[in-house]
Amino acid sequence: MTAAPGARRTHLPGINPSASFFRPSRPSFSRPSSSSSQPDEHPYDSDSFPLKRLHPLDEDDDHPPFRPTSKSSSVSSPSPVPSTFNPTPPPLPLNSIVATDPLTHRPIRRYAQHPSRNRFFLRGRLLTSGDTPWAFAAALCIVFGIAGAFFSSTAVWWWHNEGPGGIVLVVIAAYLSLVTIVSMLVTAFSDPGILPRGLDVDPPYQQVESGDGTRAPMPRILKVRADHVRVKYCTTCRTYRPPRSTHCKLCDNCIDDCDHHCQWVNNCVGRRNYTSFFTLLLGAATTLIIVIISSALHLFFLTQRNDIDFRKAVSHGQGTGSAVAFCLSIAVIWPVGALLTYHMRLLLLNITTIEQIRNQALKTLVAGPAPPNPFSHGSWRRNIVAVLCRPRGYSWLDPTGVVLEDRREVNPGMTMGMDVV
Numbered sequence: 001m002t003a004a005p006g007a008r009r010t011h012l013p014g015i016n017p018s019a020s021f022f023r024p025s026r027p028s029f030s031r032p033s034s035s036s037s038q039p040d041e042h043p044y045d046s047d048s049f050p051l052k053r054l055h056p057l058d059e060d061d062d063h064p065p066f067r068p069t070s071k072s073s074s075v076s077s078p079s080p081v082p083s084t085f086n087p088t089p090p091p092l093p094l095n096s097i098v099a100t101d102p103l104t105h106r107p108i109r110r111y112a113q114h115p116s117r118n119r120f121f122l123r124g125r126l127l128t129s130g131d132t133p134w135a136f137a138a139a140l141c142i143v144f145g146i147a148g149a150f151f152s153s154t155a156v157w158w159w160h161n162e163g164p165g166g167i168v169l170v171v172i173a174a175y176l177s178l179v180t181i182v183s184m185l186v187t188a189f190s191d192p193g194i195l196p197r198g199l200d201v202d203p204p205y206q207q208v209e210s211g212d213g214t215r216a217p218m219p220r221i222l223k224v225r226a227d228h229v230r231v232k233y234c235t236t237c238r239t240y241r242p243p244r245s246t247h248c249k250l251c252d253n254c255i256d257d258c259d260h261h262c263q264w265v266n267n268c269v270g271r272r273n274y275t276s277f278f279t280l281l282l283g284a285a286t287t288l289i290i291v292i293i294s295s296a297l298h299l300f301f302l303t304q305r306n307d308i309d310f311r312k313a314v315s316h317g318q319g320t321g322s323a324v325a326f327c328l329s330i331a332v333i334w335p336v337g338a339l340l341t342y343h344m345r346l347l348l349l350n351i352t353t354i355e356q357i358r359n360q361a362l363k364t365l366v367a368g369p370a371p372p373n374p375f376s377h378g379s380w381r382r383n384i385v386a387v388l389c390r391p392r393g394y395s396w397l398d399p400t401g402v403v404l405e406d407r408r409e410v411n412p413g414m415t416m417g418m419d420v421v
Contacts, residue, residue: 099403107402114397115197117252124399126189129266131250136188136266143184143284146328147177150291153321154298161301169294176287183280184265191395192270193256199239227374244375246354256393259346260353272392278347281340288333295326350376350383 099108111120117130128136155173158166203217217233220240229243236247237254246258248268257271269277299322302313313319346356351373359370377383 097405099405109399110401110403111397111399113403114194115252116194117250118194120399121189124397127191127267127397128189129251129261129268131261131263131266133266135263139184139264142328142332143181146288146291146325146332147181149321149325149328150295151177153318154291154295154325157298157318157322158294169290173287173290173294176283176290180280180283180287183276183283186276187262187269187273187280188265188267190267190273190276191397192268193258193272193393194251194395194397195237195239195241195245195254195256196396197237197239197254200233201238203233203240224374227372229374244352244355258352258354271390272395275388275390275392278343278388281336281343284336285333285340288329288336291325291329292333295322295329298322299326347384347387348380349373350387 100106101108109124111124111127118127119130120127150173151170155170159170160166162169205215206218217235219233220231222229222231222243224243231240231243231245233240234247234254236252239254241247241254242256244257245254247254248258248261250261251268253268255268255270257274259269259274259277261268262277265277265280267273299310299313299319302308302316302319303310306313308316314323346353351359355373362370377386
């Protein structure tokens, strides 16, 4: 409906004509100034006062309705008001409270409560076996003794007297010595592949008791390629060991892909440190060969060029170091070379030391060929790649993890029920 030309539209009292749907205004109420003023037909009651919204089609001559166009400015949103509310994270549940040391008030790490014979250093990042460390200390003394005798005498002579060839020889010997020492330390202080405990706390038991009157947990049969492998239950770790895993009595742990326990590094050799162990053997054997040959040539050149006998060459300042390095290397290369040859054979066949010993024991008990190896990849090249180039895997000790304790109280109803029973 439109108004007639020249006529003015009257609005209800309290409605501002300039208000619109996008710009609503509050009704303005005014009280009469005197009692002589005539009352309106509608009292100013906020509960019963009728309000009429202007319809967009109701046009007014003086106040046309608002029609947004492309040229009109957009409606601006109010600026955000900065909030002073600071949300705090919810507290941890009572069954996930971080356990703290009552003396230091520091969180207790998981490795500190690991039930084994290992010794931990640097907050669990380094570990070694709980066995006696004297063999490892003796091996370190021999390694550093040979390196010190060689680089203090033989390497100095080759560097200053044999030109570029001597410099190259010293650089190669230094690199191989560094690789040997680093590989030895990594093998000795790294996690060999300790498996977690308590994964199968309630295993199934056999119905028939054994001869001593005890029941053993039932083994599990796993399929590995075309063969089946029987895995046993470890009563100490309370879990089923994966294939090729063994419980080490010296470390009191189940080791994944356990090869053997080496007293010369005072640690087990397993999945996570076998590559560094083989690198140790290969680097040590190669370094010993270089030391033996270069020391012997040094003593030979001293006797030929200086026209002196062997005794005077050995008593000479540089000749003494070469003689010590030569004798120590000759004494060490035989066991190191034999161990390297043995592990090269195991690597080509993809079997561990424990498996090889068991196969030899089986041959003495059962006549005939040994059973086929289900873990072999069919080729010595594939076996080398599978063993030396495999990932180290995850360390289940988690040295950065903390111990969580359960502080929930016992349900009184359950306590009463137990007392009644």
